[in-house]
Amino acid sequence: MSTKQSFEKIARNTWLAGLGSIETSIELISKSIDNAQKQSTQLYNELLTQGTQIQSKINDTTGGMTSKGKSLFKTDANHSHEQKLEKLNAKVEQLTKIVDDLIEKKAEQAPVRKAATVKKAAPKRTSARKAAVTTNKTSESKSAAPKPK
Incomplete structure (x- = not known):
């Protein structure tokens, strides 16, 4: 066998192995997809059943609440x-x-109040300190006045 024939045989076998590999991969992928579809269908059906049960509980609860609300407000x-x-x-x-x-x-029930008599306010007393300040200011202003010539 020549090298050319040997090379062609190796290339042909590689080609055939590749085709076999592709076919095997397709079969495995197909099986995986079928299995995933079955599992997803089962999961979907389980979730659907659970959702139906939950919705039933919600309807029972809200139905009771609605009737209580209607009776409460008499609507x-x-x-x-x-x-x-x-x-x-x-x-x-x-x-x-x-x-x-x-x-x-x-x-009407509130007692009528008598008008309060107006008292005269007592004169305000100035504190000793304020009186002293006022006295000092007047004496300063007299001393600051210009003396006649």
Whole structure:
């Protein structure tokens, strides 16, 4: 066998090994993808089941809260927003009238105070220090005045 033939044989075998490697890789990748799809489908179904259970719990909880809220505020779901607003305005007017009445009653019940007699204020006393300062200032101003010639 010549070197050329030997070289061609090695090249051909390398080529075939590469093709075999590619085919094996494709098969492994295909199996991995199939396995990943199965696992992701299983995971998705598990999460879907858990989400459904959680949503059911939330609906049960909020349903109870909604009914408690409705009973607390005595609201009717069939009333429109305008009707609800009119009811609230009427309630506010009613409460305002009650507050006004209470203020008037309180004012009527308050004892009438007699007008205080006005006393004459006593003259202010000046302190000894202030009097001394005033005396010093007047004596200084007299001494600072120019003497007649």
